[in-house]
Structures are given as structure tokens and as C-alpha cells.
Amino acid sequence: MKGSEISELSTQEILERIDDYKNVLVRMRLNHAVSPLDNPNKIGATKRDIARLKTELKARQLNENK
Numbered sequence: 001m002k003g004s005e006i007s008e009l010s011t012q013e014i015l016e017r018i019d020d021y022k023n024v025l026v027r028m029r030l031n032h033a034v035s036p037l038d039n040p041n042k043i044g045a046t047k048r049d050i051a052r053l054k055t056e057l058k059a060r061q062l063n064e065n066k
Helices: 001-007 013-033 041-065
Strands: none
Touching: 001 013, 001 041
16 A cells, blocks of 8 residues: 555545454464465555554644644
């Protein structure tokens, strides 16, 4: 997910996506522990997507407080 796509989302959509990605990340980690994933780099990519969403959310919160 790119930054431009994230900036177009509403705050509520960002919160929902964070929850969704966290659930996906937990499932991927469990599956990877049982049997190796085809592409373990997806775990890192999901973590980066969560970080991007959280960064945008924090920026919006800071802008609201100013």
C-alpha cells in the first residue's frame, strides 16, 4: 500500500485496515511457525503497511491538535 493510497482513506478506514492487517500478520506468523510460507517477505511487507497506516493516523491526530 502506497502513501498516496493511505492519504485518501478516512480515519475510520485507516483504523479498520490497521486491525485487519494485524489479524493477517498474526495468522501469517502462526502459519509460518507450522510450515514455512512460500514468501516469508510478506510478513515484513505487512508490518511496513501497518507502520505506514499508523504514521498517517498519528500525523492526522497531530494536525487536529494544532
